[in-house]
Amino acid sequence: MAEHALITGGAGFIGAHLARRLLEEGVEVTLLDDFSRGRQDETLARLARRATLVRHDLTQPIPPGLLPRHVDTVYHLAAVVGVQRTADSPQRVLRTNVLAASNLLDWCDKAGPDTVFLSSTSEFADGAAQSGLAPFPTPEDVPFVLAQPRSTRASYALSKAVAESMLWYRAGQTRVRIGRYFNVYGPRMGHSHVIPQFIGRIQQGEDPFRIYGAYQSRAFCHVDDAVAATRALTRLPGDEPVVANIGDNTREIQIVDLARLLFELAGVSPQVEILDSPSGSPERRLPDVAVLHGALGRRETVPLEQGLREMLDWYRAESR
Secondary structure, three states, rough: OOOEEEEEEOOOHHHHHHHHHHHOOOOOOEEEEOOOOOOOOOHHHHHOOOOOEEOOOOOOOOOOOOOOOOOOEEEEOOOOOOHHHHOOOOHHHHHHHHHHHHHHHHHHHOOOOOOEEEEHHHHHHHHHHHOOOOOOOOOOOOOOOOOOOOOOOOOHHHHHHHHHHHHHOOOOEEEEHHHHHHHOOOOOOOOOOHHHHHHHHHHOOOOEEEOOOOOOEEEEEEEHHHHHHHHHHHOOOOOOOOEEEOOOOOOOHHHHHHHHHHHHHHOOOEEEEEEOOOOOOOOEEOOHHHHHHHHHHHOOOOOOHHHHHHHHHHHHHHHH
């Protein structure tokens, strides 16, 4: 009997890439989304021809009969994300993400999936790093710290920490797998993150080109690598709960150098205007991926230049 997977947030960025991979592996897939952010485009249309698409707002309990009676693996990716959304409506971010996790896990208590994967975030460790309590590269066992608990940005990290705890406490009922994503990028990721924002402004011919937080550094992870890691974690044997950073620490880059690399790949050379870092934005993110390598094994990852070329091509095609 084929494996059956449920992906919440299945119309979103990572969700759609994960769905495609699972379908290629012969997994039956149900995608659940409220379409508050997930895109109804050709990518989703192709997936819907092979997967079951269910519309539901997870801030409401899941009605009986809405989802398949038995699901082997649940991938909980649904959440309100993005720095601007968090700044605009932190109360919505906190409420939506906590309710979504709570309602999904209540359904899991009844449905009894073998494994539940929660997409968490690198922001779990940002407070510890800002407080000098986390090394770089940053492992999973750092304390959760809200260095600025009243900042709007804290709402997202707090929502994910709560969701992690709610799932962790169910370790006796299901296999628990938690992946903390570190700066995942790739085609179809929307327009609210740094790489697609830069690409959009390059396409618009911005000059001088504004860069906020130019000397902050990040290590970016291509979505194909993130999906492979996500899948590997859910297939990892053993019943002990696992928390793993999902990222690529092979190349750390300052934001100004990221912009210059995109300029080079796009064949443009605007002047650069350096501006202050956004409030609450961490100076550095670099994951320790030892746990991930233990699950997945060491393998080649998508080089940053290759991933950026792919994104430039994808966003050029989208804008036509």
